[in-house]
Amino acid sequence: MTYRLYRREKVKNGNYYLAVACHRCNKNIYILDDPAKGVKGIPSFGNADFSIPCCRCGHDDIYRPEELMALKSTEDLPSTYPPRAIISKSPRKPLNKSYPNAKVVMGVGYIEDRPRAAALVGRIITSWADVEVQCALLLSALMHTGIPESAAVFGSLRRSTFQSDVLTAVAEVALQHKDLLLFKAYLKRKSALEKERNDLAHGCFGVSVSIPDHILWVSQTDFLNFSVAHSAGKDGVTLTDKLYVYELGTLERIASEISDFYHHLGYLVGYIRARKEGLDDFCEKRYQELCKLPYLKELINSAKKK
Numbered sequence: 001m002t003y004r005l006y007r008r009e010k011v012k013n014g015n016y017y018l019a020v021a022c023h024r025c026n027k028n029i030y031i032l033d034d035p036a037k038g039v040k041g042i043p044s045f046g047n048a049d050f051s052i053p054c055c056r057c058g059h060d061d062i063y064r065p066e067e068l069m070a071l072k073s074t075e076d077l078p079s080t081y082p083p084r085a086i087i088s089k090s091p092r093k094p095l096n097k098s099y100p101n102a103k104v105v106m107g108v109g110y111i112e113d114r115p116r117a118a119a120l121v122g123r124i125i126t127s128w129a130d131v132e133v134q135c136a137l138l139l140s141a142l143m144h145t146g147i148p149e150s151a152a153v154f155g156s157l158r159r160s161t162f163q164s165d166v167l168t169a170v171a172e173v174a175l176q177h178k179d180l181l182l183f184k185a186y187l188k189r190k191s192a193l194e195k196e197r198n199d200l201a202h203g204c205f206g207v208s209v210s211i212p213d214h215i216l217w218v219s220q221t222d223f224l225n226f227s228v229a230h231s232a233g234k235d236g237v238t239l240t241d242k243l244y245v246y247e248l249g250t251l252e253r254i255a256s257e258i259s260d261f262y263h264h265l266g267y268l269v270g271y272i273r274a275r276k277e278g279l280d281d282f283c284e285k286r287y288q289e290l291c292k293l294p295y296l297k298e299l300i301n302s303a304k305k306k
Contacts, residue, residue: 002062004051005031011077018042020052020067024059030073038070055080085116087256088249092217095243099208104216104243106206106223113207117215120251125201127258128194134265135163135190141272142170160194179275182290185299186268193261196254206243214247264293 007030011017016034021027029052045065053060055077095102111118132154140150154163164187171183204223206216218226222242229237271286291297 001048002051003048006053007031008080010079011073011075013073013076016070016072019069019071020063022054022057022059023061025054025057027056028071029054030077034070038072042068042070085248085252087253088247089253090247090250092244092246092250095216095245096240098245099211102208102210104206104208106204106216106218110207111205111215114213114215116213116248117246117251120248120255121200123255124197124251124258127255127262128197131258131262131265134262134269135167137269138265138272139167139170141269141276142167142174144276181300182287182296185296186265188299189261189295193258197258211245214245217244217246218242
């Protein structure tokens with residue numbers, strides 16, 4: 001079996017990694033972080049091999065497990081993506097309270113004037129398809145069936161509420177009580193993140209020259225009502241109290257939380273498959289790890305009190 005490995009994160013001088021020497025330029029390709037710092041050597045990968053690109057010279061090749069090295073980096077290398085904004089826990093802010101003197105222009109394409117914000121909105125919207133892929137894999141794990149069958153079922157359910165209803169119905173049959181609480185905590189987290197994603201996917205955007213980095217947002221319904229009233233020549237029509245500001249830190253938080261949730265869903269899929277296969281020792285350890293995730297711990301404790 002061949003695994004595709006592609007590192008996006010930066011490489012830091014002094015940190016430990018699993019790496020290979022590029023077949024063309026012979027420079028190190030840092031693949032995976034090595035939390036053991038070289039002490040445990042190379043983990044076993046069986047008969048697998050790896051498809052790995054070199055981001056220095058562009059060469060893309062197949063590498064065998066015996067080519068892997070555990071080493072300490074002596075250089076800094078940048079990530080493959082631009083620097084992230086500093087995460088803010090703040091939600092979107094009402095324009096009239098946060099920036100009361102801002103003048104706004106709305107319409108198609110203005111979001112391009114804020115390229116960092118546009119890229120974040122793109123990350124948020126497009127990443128949801130990957131979350132849905134994980135949900136289809138979750139359905140497969142719950143049903144203990146093949147992926148094509150579960151993917152066909154899940155893919156036919158276009159509305160998110162239908163997808164959640166199917167997942168819940170199967171989980172209530174397939175899972176024991178504590179695992180069901182864990183599953184339902186995941187679904188609540190999914191619902192909260194999906195709302196934030198959908199607001200951006202279905203809203204309208206604008207900019208203000210007095211707010212140089214951030215974007216303005218209004219719901220499609222409010223913008224439509226304003227546009228109709230304005231076209232009819234009604235006096236005193238204003239959109240100001242319906243407008244919100246999405247600052248870069250808020251957008252980064254949403255994008256990062258969706259990315260984290262995607263990976264955490266993968267952990268849940270693996271946990272449920274292991275439970276079906278009777279790997280109880282692994283499952284007990286993984287269950288404790290999953291319950292320590294801050295948002296899941298809060299949701300699980302809330303469900304237990306009901």
